[in-house]
Amino acid sequence: MISLESYxxxxxxxxxxxxxxxxxxxxxxxxxxxxxxxxxxxxxxxFSAFMxxxxxxxxxxxxxxxxxxxxxxAIYALLSAHFLAVIQVLVYAGAxxxxxxxxxxxxxxxKEELIEKRHWLLGAVGFVVGIALVVLMVASxxxxxxxxxxxxxxxxxxxxxxxxxxxxxxxADQIDGSRIEAARFGTTRRVSKHLFREYLFPFEVASLLLxxxxxxxxxxxxxxxxxxxxxxxxxxEGAS
Amino acid sequence: xxxxYIPILCAAVVSVGLAAGMLLLSRILGPRNLTKRKTxxxxxxxxxxxxxxxxxxxxxxxxxxxxxxxxxxIIFMIPWAIEFRQLGFLGFxxxxxxxxxxxxxxxxxxxxxxxxxx
Amino acid sequence: xxxxxxxxxxxxNFDIQTVMPLIVVAxxxxxxxxxxxxxxxKSRTFLTAVSLVGLGVALLLTLFNFPGxxxxxxYGMVRTDAFAQFFTVIALAxxxxxxxxxxxxxxxxxxxxxxxxxxVLLAVCGMILMAIGNDLIVLFLGIETMSIAMYILCGIRVxxxxxxxxxxxxxxxxxxxxxxxxxxxxxxxxxxxTTNIEALINSGGVLxxxxxxxxxxxxxxxxxxxxxxxxYFFILGVAFVFLGFAFKIGAVPFHMWTPDVYQGAxxxxxGFMAVGVKAAAFAALIRVFLxxxxxxxxxxxxxxxxxxxxxxxxxxxxxxxxxxxxxMTLGNLSALIQTNLKRMLAFSSIAHAGxxxxxxxVALRLSGDDRDAAVGAVMFYLLAYMFMNLGAxxxxxxxxxxxxxxxxxxxxxxxASYRPLVAAAMAVFxxxxxxxxxxxxxxxxxxxxxxxxxxxxxxGYGLYFYSLAIIGVLNSIISVYYYLYPLRNMYFVSAERExxxxxxxxxxxxxxxxxxxxxxxxxxxxxxLSRALEGAKALFFG
Numbered sequence: 001m002i003s004l005e006s007y008x009x010x011x012x013x014x015x016x017x018x019x020x021x022x023x024x025x026x027x028x029x030x031x032x033x034x035x036x037x038x039x040x041x042x043x044x045x046x047f048s049a050f051m052x053x054x055x056x057x058x059x060x061x062x063x064x065x066x067x068x069x070x071x072x073x074a075i076y077a078l079l080s081a082h083f084l085a086v087i088q089v090l091v092y093a094g095a096x097x098x099x100x101x102x103x104x105x106x107x108x109x110x111k112e113e114l115i116e117k118r119h120w121l122l123g124a125v126g127f128v129v130g131i132a133l134v135v136l137m138v139a140s141x142x143x144x145x146x147x148x149x150x151x152x153x154x155x156x157x158x159x160x161x162x163x164x165x166x167x168x169x170x171x172a173d174q175i176d177g178s179r180i181e182a183a184r185f186g187t188t189r190r191v192s193k194h195l196f197r198e199y200l201f202p203f204e205v206a207s208l209l210l211x212x213x214x215x216x217x218x219x220x221x222x223x224x225x226x227x228x229x230x231x232x233x234x235x236x237e238g239a240s
Numbered sequence: 241x242x243x244x245y246i247p248i249l250c251a252a253v254v255s256v257g258l259a260a261g262m263l264l265l266s267r268i269l270g271p272r273n274l275t276k277r278k279t280x281x282x283x284x285x286x287x288x289x290x291x292x293x294x295x296x297x298x299x300x301x302x303x304x305x306x307x308x309x310x311x312x313x314i315i316f317m318i319p320w321a322i323e324f325r326q327l328g329f330l331g332f333x334x335x336x337x338x339x340x341x342x343x344x345x346x347x348x349x350x351x352x353x354x355x356x357x358x
Numbered sequence: 359x360x361x362x363x364x365x366x367x368x369x370x371n372f373d374i375q376t377v378m379p380l381i382v383v384a385x386x387x388x389x390x391x392x393x394x395x396x397x398x399x400k401s402r403t404f405l406t407a408v409s410l411v412g413l414g415v416a417l418l419l420t421l422f423n424f425p426g427x428x429x430x431x432x433y434g435m436v437r438t439d440a441f442a443q444f445f446t447v448i449a450l451a452x453x454x455x456x457x458x459x460x461x462x463x464x465x466x467x468x469x470x471x472x473x474x475x476x477x478v479l480l481a482v483c484g485m486i487l488m489a490i491g492n493d494l495i496v497l498f499l500g501i502e503t504m505s506i507a508m509y510i511l512c513g514i515r516v517x518x519x520x521x522x523x524x525x526x527x528x529x530x531x532x533x534x535x536x537x538x539x540x541x542x543x544x545x546x547x548x549x550x551x552t553t554n555i556e557a558l559i560n561s562g563g564v565l566x567x568x569x570x571x572x573x574x575x576x577x578x579x580x581x582x583x584x585x586x587x588x589x590y591f592f593i594l595g596v597a598f599v600f601l602g603f604a605f606k607i608g609a610v611p612f613h614m615w616t617p618d619v620y621q622g623a624x625x626x627x628x629g630f631m632a633v634g635v636k637a638a639a640f641a642a643l644i645r646v647f648l649x650x651x652x653x654x655x656x657x658x659x660x661x662x663x664x665x666x667x668x669x670x671x672x673x674x675x676x677x678x679x680x681x682x683x684x685x686m687t688l689g690n691l692s693a694l695i696q697t698n699l700k701r702m703l704a705f706s707s708i709a710h711a712g713x714x715x716x717x718x719x720v721a722l723r724l725s726g727d728d729r730d731a732a733v734g735a736v737m738f739y740l741l742a743y744m745f746m747n748l749g750a751x752x753x754x755x756x757x758x759x760x761x762x763x764x765x766x767x768x769x770x771x772x773x774a775s776y777r778p779l780v781a782a783a784m785a786v787f788x789x790x791x792x793x794x795x796x797x798x799x800x801x802x803x804x805x806x807x808x809x810x811x812x813x814x815x816x817x818g819y820g821l822y823f824y825s826l827a828i829i830g831v832l833n834s835i836i837s838v839y840y841y842l843y844p845l846r847n848m849y850f851v852s853a854e855r856e857x858x859x860x861x862x863x864x865x866x867x868x869x870x871x872x873x874x875x876x877x878x879x880x881x882x883x884x885x886x887l888s889r890a891l892e893g894a895k896a897l898f899f900g
Contacts, residue, residue, distance in 0.1 A: 010269045058284045063296070071328075071865065077245055083319065090311075091308070091312065095304075095307060095308045096308060098304055099304045099305060102296060102304050105293060105295070105296040106298065106300070106301055107295075107845075135591065136594070137318070145262070150302055173701045187320050188318060189323060192319030192320060192322055192323035192327070193323065193326075195319055196323070197433065198433040198435075199433075199495070200334055200372070200432060200433075200435075201432035201433075201436060202493070202495045202499055203316065203494055205487060206316070206338075207313075207338045207341035207342055208308050208341060208384055208483055208503055209499060209503045209506070210312060210313060210341075210342060210345070211341055211342065211345045211387075211388075211480065212477070212480050212503055212506045212510070213309050213344070214306065214342075214345040214346075214349060214505060215348070215391070215476060215480075216506060216509070216512065217302055218302075218348070218349060218354050219477075219510050219514060219516075220510060220516070220525075221298050221302050222516050233247055275765060291636035339383075341388065344388045344392060345391075346397040347395060347396075348391050348392065349395055350395075
């Protein structure tokens with residue numbers, strides 16, 4: 001149960017862990033190159049995400065968002081989700097950012113229109129909730145050390161019906177599989193194998209979703225009706 | 241596998257370093273002479289009137305939005321193309337259905353004139 | 359693979375027959391879109407006919423040619439059981455009635471475009487996906503397909519500022535809710551290693567140590583699967599998924615968007631939103647949360663010591679209890695003070711989501727026949743609600759005189775004297791919404807509250823469920839006041855002047871169908887209830 005009591009040991013653990021880290025020193029921790037890059041990109045991502053929200057000009061917000069996207073792509077690559085990393089750069093840092101910039105220019109907000117009119121209470125509530133979430137996250141990691149392993153561990157139970165749900169089998173394989181196997185996990189080939197077999201149905205449905213988006217673009221950007229001179233070709237709903 | 245990214249990392253470090261270095265060097269080495277005339281938009285041109293930030297026509301937005309949607313379609317085709325032989329005829333049909341739905345969307349957009357500039 | 363092997367493979371995993379209704383609706387949407395793009399001329403009425411034929415064929419396929427058995431297809435992505443069938447029927451019927459209502463209404467608001475029909479059809483596709491989806495990914499895609507179509511439909515009156523406002527508000531808040539939903543799905547995947555609801559149960563209630571929930575062992579320097587962390591991720595994921603669904607069904611405290619969005623949208627879209635989106639969201643909510651609760655039970659039965667996940671059921675019950683009570687009460691109290699009928703119906707739809715949540719909370723806590731009864735009651739209620747609410751919105755559309763005129767309560771003054779049939783139909787819908795016999799609304803409420811009362815007899819949960827039933831009944835009594843207010847205006851206040859109320863054939867047909875079903879379900883609920891119970895029973899796995 002996520003109750004208040006969970007927080008008390010969690011806070012204690014936070015303090016303990018911090019003291020621990022100071023005592024042992026960073027050098028004694030098993031800190032590989034992968035960890036270093038993860039933390040590097042994580043810090044970059046969080047910092048630039050923070051800047052997105054706090055930057056004064058919408059344009060600089062958008063540019064910081066690009067940085068966030070790149071850092072995210074790097075983290076995906078570190079998690080050996082190679083295909084996803086490339087897509088992240090292509091679609092998000094590329095196409096979607098262009099759209100964001102267009103929208104910013106389309107709106108052309110003046111500075112005085114951007115002045116916040118938020119009640120301080122909302123900010124305070126947001127702060128408290130944010131802190132609570134952070135503590136909860138850390139707690140869930142740290143607490144787990146204290147609890148005896150009370151449940152059958154995840155790897156030695158019977159595998160679920162693998163023929164029916166190959167995705168699970170795949171995942172389970174990965175726990176035991178060699179590092180090389182794990183590294184192949186996110187390659188385009190692997191993605192392809194899953195996408196066109198188990199995930200065929202969602203894949204086809206995605207085309208409907210894209211179609212709805214296409215209709216939406218045309219409908220929403222449709223010009224307001226105006227009187228046309230007589231004799232003009234009637235093209236009432238033309239978006240042009 | 242992650243090791244493959246080392247060249248990309250090198251390129252990123254070099255390009256970021258180069259850009260930052262150039263900016264820094266010009267800041268340090270360049271002479272600075274900030275007069276009012278010097279900082280005007282066109283030093284020896286016509287005085288600009290109004291803001292440079294103008295509202296973009298919605299046409300840009302439509303094109304960008306449609307681009308993204310069809311961009312995503314293309315991205316789904318990459319893994320399909322890579323495994324084309326292994327996926328076989330079934331894979332071909334799968335992709336045909338997917339593209340077929342979006343071709344209807346393309347025809348619709350085209351006929352509606354959303355791709356025309358004026 | 360030999361030929362018969364291939365056939366078996368195709369049958370198991372690419373059984374197109376299981377998703378035939380979906381394919382028919384989607385194909386009709388594509389056809390309508392092509393017709394809209396290629397055909398010149400102004401009238402779009404024939405597109406209504408095309409769309410209705412498509413929906414009709416899909417409805418026939420669903421009713422008479424549905425696989426029905428506990429069958430999953432496409433690698434477990436979809437599950438076409440009686441539960442899916444029931445909600446597919448609701449989606450198709452809601453779409454058909456909406457199109458019937460819109461046929462004469464769209465030219466009036468100058469939005470007579472083929473896109474409207476295509477978007478309604480695509481939204482129905484989304485709802486069907488939410489009904490048959492057996493995997494969180496499919497459910498999410500269904501929710502998005504439906505929601506995005508809805509955002510556009512709300513703003514289809516490009517000229518009307520209110521419609522634009524409605525669309526934008528819905529889009530921004532809806533996108534926020536979708537983000538939470540997706541985050542929740544990701545957390546659940548991280549904790550369990552699957553997004554498939556059936557696989558969640560079949561896994562035997564074991565959290566998987568994949569996808570990075572590993573913790574650093576400070577003493578040995580190794581990484582180990584973090585069991586408790588996985589539990590917290592699971593719980594957090596469940597909370598986020600619930601938040602996303604709560605937004606879609608418009609439950610308090612995620613209801614703020616409802617009144618403005620409902621009022622600004624074209625009235626037929628409002629009706630569609632109130633019944634279709636809600637029913638589909640409840641379908642997905644029930645399927646996902648019953649799966650989650652079952653998973654929690656299995657997990658608890660494996661555990662040999664206390665685990666945080668064991669409390670999930672009780673915490674969920676507490677949360678949903680609170681949400682249901684708040685939703686019913688706030689929805690009803692806000693509806694009391696409205697003077698605009700459309701806005702009043704918007705608030706009342708919040709209250710109805712609360713009644714349905716009462717049934718959901720019962721279903722989550724109980725098991726066996728009691729759970730079936732509760733799920734069946736919710737399903738039955740959503741079916742009844744579809745007819746009565748769409749009917750009421752139909753009358754509002756009929757009274758509409760362009761723009762937003764004709765929606766005010768005093769516009770209904772003396773309607774009975776010059777349009778007695780319309781007034782009578784409205785009276786039926788209002789009685790049904792208020793839950794007065796012999797209408798569908800009464801039977802629906804009766805089943806839900808009796809499920810709550812019978813759940814109250816379970817040891818230790820009397821306070822929870824008796825109080826829920828009592829608060830529900832009290833709320834129904836409050837709602838009688840504002841539902842009967844328009845009736846007072848229609849029957850006992852004389853009209854200052856008679857408004858022109860056109861009885862257009864398609865619109866009248868829609869209202870007639872709704873009236874017939876409201877009374878039919880109210881007088882002979884047995885057949886409908888048995889179908890609902892069949893659906894509820896089909897939800898069990900294994």
